[in-house]
Amino acid sequence: xxxxxWSNYPIVxxxxxxxxxxxxxxxxxxxxxxxxxRCYGDSSLNNQIASMLSYNKALExxxxxxxxxxxxxxxxxxxxxxxxxxxxxxPVTPGTKFISVGGAVASNVHGKNHxxxxxxxxxxxxLDLLTASGEIVTCSSEENVELFETTSGGxxxxxxxxxxxxxxxxxxxxxxxxxxxxxxxxxxxVDLFRENENATYSVSWIDxxxxxxxxxxxxxxxxxxxRIDQLNTKQGKNPLKLHQASKxxxxxxxxxxxTNKITVKAFNTAYYGKQLSKEQHSIIHYDPFFYPLDAILxxxxxxxxxxxxxxxxxxxxxxxxxxxxxxxxxxxxxxxASPLVVLKLFGKQDDFISFPMEGFTLAxxxxxxxxxxxxxxxxxxxxxxxxxxxxxTKDARMAKETFFKGYPNAEEFVRRIKxxxxxxxxxxxxxxxLGLTQKTQE
Amino acid sequence: MKSALILGASSDIANxxxxxxxxxxxxxxxxxxxxxxxxxxxxxxxxxxxVSVSTQVFDALDFDSxxxxxxxxxxxxxxxxxxxxxxxxxxxxxxxxxxxKEILDANFTGAVSILNIVANDMASKGSGTIIGIxxxxxxxxxxxxxxxxxxxxxxxxxxxxxxxxxxxxxVNVLTVKPGFVQTKMTENLPLPKPLxxxxxxxxxxxxxxxxxxxxxxxxxxxxxxxxxxIRNIPEFIFKKLSL
Ligand SMILES: Cc1cc2nc3c(=O)[nH]c(=O)nc-3n(C[C@H](O)[C@H](O)[C@H](O)COP(=O)(O)OP(=O)(O)OC[C@H]3O[C@@H](n4cnc5c(N)ncnc54)[C@H](O)[C@@H]3O)c2cc1C
Numbered sequence: 001x002x003x004x005x006w007s008n009y010p011i012v013x014x015x016x017x018x019x020x021x022x023x024x025x026x027x028x029x030x031x032x033x034x035x036x037x038r039c040y041g042d043s044s045l046n047n048q049i050a051s052m053l054s055y056n057k058a059l060e061x062x063x064x065x066x067x068x069x070x071x072x073x074x075x076x077x078x079x080x081x082x083x084x085x086x087x088x089x090x091p092v093t094p095g096t097k098f099i100s101v102g103g104a105v106a107s108n109v110h111g112k113n114h115x116x117x118x119x120x121x122x123x124x125x126x127l128d129l130l131t132a133s134g135e136i137v138t139c140s141s142e143e144n145v146e147l148f149e150t151t152s153g154g155x156x157x158x159x160x161x162x163x164x165x166x167x168x169x170x171x172x173x174x175x176x177x178x179x180x181x182x183x184x185x186x187x188x189x190v191d192l193f194r195e196n197e198n199a200t201y202s203v204s205w206i207d208x209x210x211x212x213x214x215x216x217x218x219x220x221x222x223x224x225x226x227r228i229d230q231l232n233t234k235q236g237k238n239p240l241k242l243h244q245a246s247k248x249x250x251x252x253x254x255x256x257x258x259t260n261k262i263t264v265k266a267f268n269t270a271y272y273g274k275q276l277s278k279e280q281h282s283i284i285h286y287d288p289f290f291y292p293l294d295a296i297l298x299x300x301x302x303x304x305x306x307x308x309x310x311x312x313x314x315x316x317x318x319x320x321x322x323x324x325x326x327x328x329x330x331x332x333x334x335x336x337a338s339p340l341v342v343l344k345l346f347g348k349q350d351d352f353i354s355f356p357m358e359g360f361t362l363a364x365x366x367x368x369x370x371x372x373x374x375x376x377x378x379x380x381x382x383x384x385x386x387x388x389x390x391x392x393t394k395d396a397r398m399a400k401e402t403f404f405k406g407y408p409n410a411e412e413f414v415r416r417i418k419x420x421x422x423x424x425x426x427x428x429x430x431x432x433x434l435g436l437t438q439k440t441q442e
Numbered sequence: 443m444k445s446a447l448i449l450g451a452s453s454d455i456a457n458x459x460x461x462x463x464x465x466x467x468x469x470x471x472x473x474x475x476x477x478x479x480x481x482x483x484x485x486x487x488x489x490x491x492x493v494s495v496s497t498q499v500f501d502a503l504d505f506d507s508x509x510x511x512x513x514x515x516x517x518x519x520x521x522x523x524x525x526x527x528x529x530x531x532x533x534x535x536x537x538x539x540x541x542x543k544e545i546l547d548a549n550f551t552g553a554v555s556i557l558n559i560v561a562n563d564m565a566s567k568g569s570g571t572i573i574g575i576x577x578x579x580x581x582x583x584x585x586x587x588x589x590x591x592x593x594x595x596x597x598x599x600x601x602x603x604x605x606x607x608x609x610x611x612x613v614n615v616l617t618v619k620p621g622f623v624q625t626k627m628t629e630n631l632p633l634p635k636p637l638x639x640x641x642x643x644x645x646x647x648x649x650x651x652x653x654x655x656x657x658x659x660x661x662x663x664x665x666x667x668x669x670x671x672i673r674n675i676p677e678f679i680f681k682k683l684s685l
Contacts, residue, residue, distance in 0.1 A: 001632060018626035021479055054454070054626040057486035071482075082490055 003049070006300055007040040008307030009368060009396055012429065014047055018054045019073070019160065025134055025425070026050045030439070032428040033156045035100030036075055039107065040310040041396025042429035043155050050160060052102050058082055059163060066168035067125065072102030072161045077243065085240050088168035089225070089286070091123035095342075097243070097291050102161040107393040108153035108354040112201040112223065112290070115347035119354055121152040123167045130160040132425045150416045153354035155392055157431055158420045173239040175226040176201070176289040181279045186216025186328070190321055190360070193220065193345045200224050201289075204343045208328050208364070216328060218343070219275065226283050235283065243287035249297040303367045308338075309396055311376065312363035314346060314356065315388040323386040324360060330382065331364070334375050338365030353413050355391045363394065373397055392430065400435045445469040447519035449500060449556060450526025452479045454625035455575060458645035459523055464491040466649075471515055473500035474526075502526045502552030503544070512559045521652070522560050523573045524553050527594075535589040542589055549593035554600055561604055564613045571652050572608075573616045574601045578660070580619075581669050584685040605657055616651055617658040620644050621665040637664060 004011040017026040019033075031048035052073035060069040066088045070079065076090060077097040083089065094109045103109075104120045105127060117123075126140035129151060137159075139148035151158045183189035189204055196202055199222040206218035228239055235241075293299055300308070315323050324343075331337050341364045349356040366372055380390065380402045389406025390398055404410045417436055421427075427437040446463050448456050451472035460470055464487050472483050472495060480497040487495045500511055530545035557572060564570030579587055580594030598617055605615035622628065622638040639647075639661045651659045660666045675683075 020626055021476075021482065057482045058489040059482065059485050061489045 005037040005039050007310055010042055012045050014049050016049045016051050018051050020054060030424055030427040033160045035103030036098055038096055038099045039393040043393055045429050052100055066170060068168055069165040070101055071163050073100050075100050081242060083168055084174050084242055087171055089171045091167055091169045092117055092120040093290055096294055101164050105161050105164055106156045110356050112203045114356055115345050116200050125165040127164045128162045130162050132421050149352040157417050157426050171225045172228050173226050173231055174241050174286050175231055175235055175283050176223040176286055177226040177230055178284050178289060179222045179281050181220050182275060183218050183220060185214055186325060189218050196222050206341045206343050208331055208337055208341045223289055230283055246295055246297050250299050250301045306368045308365050308367045310365050310394040312391040312394040313383045313388050314359050314361040315386045316359040327382060352409055403434045443469050444520045445517050446521040447471045449473050449524045451483055453525050454641040455644050456525035458641040459648060460487060462645050462649055464493050471496040471498060473498045475501050503547050505555040508556045508559055518563055521571045524557060525575045530590055532587050532589055545589050546593045550596040553597055565608060565611045568612045570613045573648060573652055575618050578619045578621050578665055578669050582672050614655050616656060618648055620661050
């Protein structure tokens with residue numbers, strides 16, 4: 001069956017087997033575990049795939065202490081459906097609720113609160129892993145520590161994550177106290193991040209097509225979980241309101257070039273121009289705050305049939321302002337950027353192999369067109385020179401060297417994969433491309 | 443509180459029915475072969491719907507155990523969904539009697555054995571609903587799955603007879619012929635979208651039909667027409683087709 005992940009690139013022909021509750025490995029030769037395919041590229045693709053989506057049951061919920069256990073295929077929207085009405089929230093959430101808990105662990109995802117709460121796995125109590133030998137091993141920061149560390153952000157290369165226990169965050173309401181502040185340019189934006197380091201959630205959107213003084217103009221969004229007394233009467237009637245199912249689906253076959261320079265520019269101006277005052281304050285539901293893109297199902301179709309690439313990197317502080325400026329200049333020069341450029345601050349994180357490190361991270365989309373891959377190769381070099389690195393879960397094309405230069409523990413990662421996954425039973429197109437595993441058979 | 447017994451509770455269709463029934467406030471008893479699977483289904487429903495769920499190990503092939511199984515239930519159910527069954531492997535079934543017999547027993551004999559007991563109980567109470575998940579495969583034998591198909595044909599006929607008998611007793615019998623359904627069993631099959639239903643859709647249609655006291659449903663209306671055509675192809679042509 002033909003299958004692709006969120007960016008529609010690459011598309012592969014694959015044999016898919018649903019993991020049920022057999023406790024057995026679904027294939028005896030190279031395969032990769034797949035959650036909901038919300039990684040953008042080829043991290044969960046290969047010719048053989050074990051799908052976790054049917055393995056999605058809730059196993060335990062300690063409502064008093066906010067500890068939740070579920071099978072790894074449960075998606076975050078379903079977790080929210082269970083925990084929010086009981087006054088709990090996800091400790092960390094990415095920009096979409098349509099990912100599986102296993103995917104959250106395997107990519108060790110971050111959210112708008114990274115500077116404050118770290119990554120998803122900082123809240124994981126323990127997990128069960130089906131390993132290459134067919135054994136189920138429980139691991140945590142206290143038990144089988146090395147295996148836990150390597151599985152965290154390990155992109156499915158140590159085994160199949162079967163179930164996860166994690167801690168939740170207590171909330172009074174499911175609404176967010178949001179402030180949005182306009183920034184004239186990149187310097188101002190960065191200052192705003194620094195000034196608001198105490199905000200639980202922060203993220204910004206920047207317009208990378210502007211030149212001159214408004215280069216890097218944008219909006220920063222700050223958020224706190226709203227208290228009951230901050231809600232208006234209508235919100236107060238249902239303070240732990242859940243998200244609604246999305247009703248809008250992006251139509252098939254977007255017009256070609258629907259993301260060309262002009263539309264991007266129009267989009268950015270509309271977004272920035274919509275907010276008239278310098279600062280706005282509002283109490284909004286968690287759904288538009290955390291998951292604005294989830295409102296339109298299949299929005300990835302905006303890029304048409306050829307698909308797109310998402311590009312996310314982090315640059316350490318110190319270099320950030322100037323380095324980011326140069327990167328943005330380069331992107332502007334190239335001219336075919338996305339309407340979505342997200343900039344955010346990472347706090348300290350020195351995990352074994354996870355993506356975040358203290359600094360600024362930037363994420364944007366590029367529709368696939370001739371010359372893009374060469375352009376990104378050049379961009380990779382700039383980012384590596386600034387001491388930065390790239391997020392594996394967004395990647396579909398980076399060169400092996402880029403990974404090895406960006407991640408200081410890359411060599412040790414390879415050694416540990418060899419230890420826990422000696423025959424490369426768990427292997428993705430990405431891990432083969434990056435030399436983390438080797439193709440063993442055709 | 444109304445109660446429902448789900449036989450073969452771990453199938454995707456059965457599970458979708460359990461969710462809907464839990465939402466509607468039914469007390470559920472889940473029955474399936476494997477205890478581990480039952481434990482998981484129970485915890486999931488209890489956590490998600492804040493209901494209490496009973497479980498009972500049930501082996502469709504162990505006919506002798508069926509009476510004590512049913513008598514052991516904490517209450518006599520108002521609704522029974524008979525959702526167990528296996529697809530089996532047609533080619534192996536042609537060569538191996540054990541395989542063949544298992545397909546027949548899991549889809550037909552086992553169902554008859556347990557539903558006889560359920561039917562007598564409901565007849566004496568003078569109320570209840572029996573829902574049997576049969577298959578469009580039972581409408582005409584095709585070379586690719588006629589062992590399974592003939593077992594389902596038997597099941598469909600059994601259900602229609604049961605309906606005839608129990609109608610006068612205030613018990614409704616609903617036969618469900620789902621057609622293609624997107625489940626973990628069919629994930630790797632390139633099923634044609636317009637002909638394929640989601641388990642949630644199937645569950646909704648089943649419970650709606652049961653509420654209305656219907657006798658027989660296809661989930662997607664188009665299957666009624668497809669099967670009408672398939673049933674009406676003359677045998678001298680049909681036998682030459684590779685279906
Ligand atoms: C709109 C959008 C916004 C996003 N925003 C963010 C963000 O803010 N922060 C962030 O960190 N990420 C973000 N992401 C990326 C996304 O969170 C990750 O790619 C996540 O890992 C996807 O999970 P999935 O369940 O879809 O898994 P997949 O995409 O199917 O797989 C991702 C990786 O996890 C592995 N995996 C999945 N399940 C298991 C398992 N059970 N056992 C072992 N390995 C497994 C796969 O092998 C693969 O390597 C975003 C993605 C989208 C589409």
